[in-house]
Amino acid sequence: MNKPSFILLDGTLCEESEALVSPINRGLMYGDSCFDTLRLYHGQFLQWERHFARLKEGLGYLRMGCPWSSSELKKDIMKLLRENGLTQGDAMVRLQVWREGGRGYRTEASGARWMIQASPYEADKDKALNLTIAETRCIPSKSLKRTVKLGSGLNYVQAAAEARDANCDNALMFTIDDYISETTTANVFWVKGHRLFTPSVSCDLLPGVMRSIIIDLCKQEGIPVIQGEYQRDELKEAEALFCCNSLIEIQPVHTVGDLTFDEDHQLIQKLKQLISGYKEIHLKE
Structure with a gap:
């Protein structure tokens, strides 16, 4: 018999299959919520404070109170990992926070309900990705804040459906002005003439934690990183081109539409080595 998987729901440990939330749920009805996803390495956090700061920024943007301090949330995550037997391997943790209250767009409620989920994680980093070009565009930052993870991700769902229909792994998304932005789950970089290029934050992307780590490492190593607004051409x-986020770290791209890239490019291999060294240092902190 398989051991049940547990979650934390408003601080209470319960089996995932038996967890109950009210159908009058603003996160469900309106996407009135935010979340964060992170990877733990044998129970150790990488750049935890950046993840917590982003979650707290999202709650502030939604005018919601933060239900924990940084140390309290870390303790809750470790409690859940121990209960699920996930402290000796890599794990994916998702933090979801939604506003309490009832129906109606307008609300005076600012209190938060929350849930933490944890599951085993094994990255397939050596698999080169095939990307389709998404017709679905990124939400403009003038409409919704793009530096936080908000609960309403329907545009990503639609773009991911396009990737599925095209028999691809993911979709490369663009702004409404046709600038390259991100995939449904990751930031993108490409290599040209021993330099790295990546869309700037003006391109309606979520600037991920791993994106920041890569940019910092490149500065230390003297590898030029040019951020800007770039069109498909x-x-x-x-x-070469690669995707990055806190789960996959770096994953090479083989194709984007009819374009083909060097998935074994030496700069991608060097960045993988730099990230491995970075983890050796920072996971001990």
């Missing part, structure tokens, strides 16, 4: 001259 820029990729025609790219030698």
